Amino acid sequence: MKLRQRRFLPNLSLLMAFDAVMRNGSVTGAAQDLSLTQSTVSRLVQSLEAQLGQPLFIRHRKRLVPTEAAHRYFREISQALDQIQRSSMSLIANPDGGSLDLAVLPTFATRWLAPRLPAFLSANPGVSINLATRFKAFSFDAERFDAVIYFGHDDWPGAVHVKLFDERVTACASPEFLRQHPVERAEDLHDLVLLQLETRLSAWTDWFAGQGAAAPPVRNGMLMDQFSMMIQAAISGLGVALLPDYLARIEIAEGRLRPILRTAVPGTGAYWLAWPAARQGLKPLEAFRGWITARIADEFSDAIPGAEG
Template sequence: MMLRQRRFLPNLSLLMAFDAVMRCGSVTAAAQDLSLTQSTVSRLIQTLEAQLGRPLFRRDRRRLIPTEAAQRYFRDVSAALDMVQRASMALIANPDGGTLNLAVLPTFGTRWLAPRLPHFLSANPGVLVNLATRFARFSFDAEPFDAMICFGQDDWPAARHLRLFDETLTACAAPGLLADRPVRGPRDLDGQVLLQLETRPTAWAAWFAAQGAEPPPAAQAMLMDQFSMMIQAAISGIGIALLPDYLARTEIAEGRLRPILREAVPGPGAYWLVWPPEKDDLAPLRAFRAWLATQAAAGAPLPSPGACG
């Protein structure tokens, strides 16, 4: 284990004062945030600068203007303080069990994972799962996550991969829209608004190919960044949604949307659990991997329609 050098580990009170000044924009606001006097906060900042051997702020009358170095330092210090706080909260809330910090795609998390998660928690008492949403890839070295459920291919750099299931796609529209403009074949989508997820640029091409057709030239694409937004837009009659089949089934069963042409056609990617190799032996992650593999392999159905919200 590397020996930690005191010079590079400022006292927590110094770091919290620095963090507060950077967040609040002034010594006065930082003092209020920390319930300290302005003179105390100023003294803590000066002590931190002395320990680091360089100024973090330019003094302009009574204002502190952060240097570029201070801006970089703040990003790392803020992330470190967040990590310490999260670890402390997890220890207090769950002193006898393990904690899994999981990043997940927003709609997948709410519509596929959340309804099934009580089963995992009941089978693994003492394990706490912290969830946060992420759209894009990140570095596990820079983010406080043990794993992520993502979509795409098995090409996350320096990570382990567990394939959950391939995505299949079903096109859906509101009953009222289909009553006005029936769809009996791919060409009937000409001139329709096709709702497109930003992260699935080839999804509609894959869907039309599975129908044995080319995308109609007059179709209009409307970009969305989340499936939940796309679903609401389709329910409102704005256009036709192309949804993962596990999402479409719920909306179809409840009558909010109707499927168009061939359902559950192959999509351009799969869902994966990814994690850094150094977390292989993390007990909560081992348990979660085993449970998740079982759920995916069994094609575990959703709870009764409407249970996912």
């Protein structure tokens, strides 16, 4: 294993002083955060600059004005300090286990994943899962995540992919809404408010095609950024929701929504679990992958567990 060069590994106290000055925008605030004197913080910053051979601040009327290089360095160093802190916390909390930092879609996480996680944690004592929501693609190099659950195709850059399930969609509305607006054929929806997710702009067109009908030429609709918001809007009678079938089944079973015409129409994408190749073999990730693919295979008849990369 190649030895790390100490010249490029400043002492942690130097990095924390620099980080505190950047976060607070002043030596005074940094000194208060670190319980140090202002002169000590200033000396630590000067020592860091000397070790790097680069000025990080411009001294102006007793103020430190960060250079553009300092801003770049801060973005990367703050992520590294966060990772050190998380790793230390994980080791203290789970000395014999491990943790998995997982990015998830918010409604999938709250409505499907979270209710089932206790079973995973019970079967994998010592393993912890940290969840954070993400709507859009990100770089594993820039973010701290070990893996992501996302909707789309197997095209996450530089990642290994496992398909969880293909999306199927079901149109549904509240019982009261359907009493006021009976639907017997797809064309009956043309004059109704159609609720739509802003990341699924072709979804209603695909649904109408699945019913053997044409979509309305001019659509009366509302755009939303989360399925949870769409569900509540439909329950409140604002219009017809087009939901992934796994979500629609939950609301239908609980009586809040009713399905419309043909259900579980094939969509245009799938749900995937992806992770960077560098995380391959991470024990918490392997445990989670095995559990979620098995669980989905039990609940989704079209689940296709297996790796693609």
